[in-house]
Amino acid sequence: MVEIIQTKKGLLEYRSEGNGPVVLVLNGGHTNCCSPFEHEEFFLGKGYRLVIPSRPGYGRTPSISGRTAEEFAHTLSSLLDALMIDKVIVIGISAAGRTALHFAGNYPNRVTKLILESAVTCEAWPDSRTRRGALIVFNRLSEKFTWALLRQIGRYAPDLFLKLLLPALSSLKADEVIKSWDENERRAVLKFLLASRSGAGFLNDIKHTFDDFTQITVPTLIIASTYDKSVSPENSIKAAKQIKGAELMMIPAQSHLIWFSKYKTEIENKIAEFIQD
Structure with a gap:
């Protein structure tokens, strides 16, 4: 069920x-x-409740609700207050990694476990070329046209669509990645990518920062692919070294999208083990 809520820190x-x-x-x-x-x-x-917010600039969450990762961490705490939720397991995926880290660092008493998947942490992200390109194709005015064009390509030429996007997601050749998926995985990848929109959110994301791993005291599991081109594996490796007691799971999934691979069950088994400890 999707809802809009006014918290003390923003909509x-x-x-x-x-x-x-x-x-x-x-x-x-x-x-x-x-x-x-x-x-x-x-x-x-497994009997859990999922609370999934739209981060600032995405969906119907305005950027003013948290332009920085730390600001949005405070908004998330206000969301939990409004929903009368005391403690949570936090999952930070990809560009949301720094928000997850700020939340866990600022509110350790509210976080029972922290899971980072293909997550941006401390490394410079994105690279300068991607950053410059994002300002052109993913700004508030152009992003709707960028994704509309990509969706048209995806509907009528799905393999071309995948080959256009995969070089940004994997260090392997696009054909190799596509061949690694079974038909269900391929359909799931297309569904996921075709649902993409940037709003004002992505330009917020590329300005996020995090640099103090001493804040993180909660049990942490970090999962990443050795072939991730979007978010360098060094983000996960360095975070695992600097977060006391962190567990690192590096897998040879063929792209940044580690969930769409033959390793999905292995990942979920590890998560199950981690959250049940």
């Missing part, structure tokens, strides 16, 4: 599914609360 769109202990899911760039979350069935099947 926020979110989706809530299921009942039980709460998992706060922070989706990555070009997504909102309605974007496919590939672990949804996994968590709901």
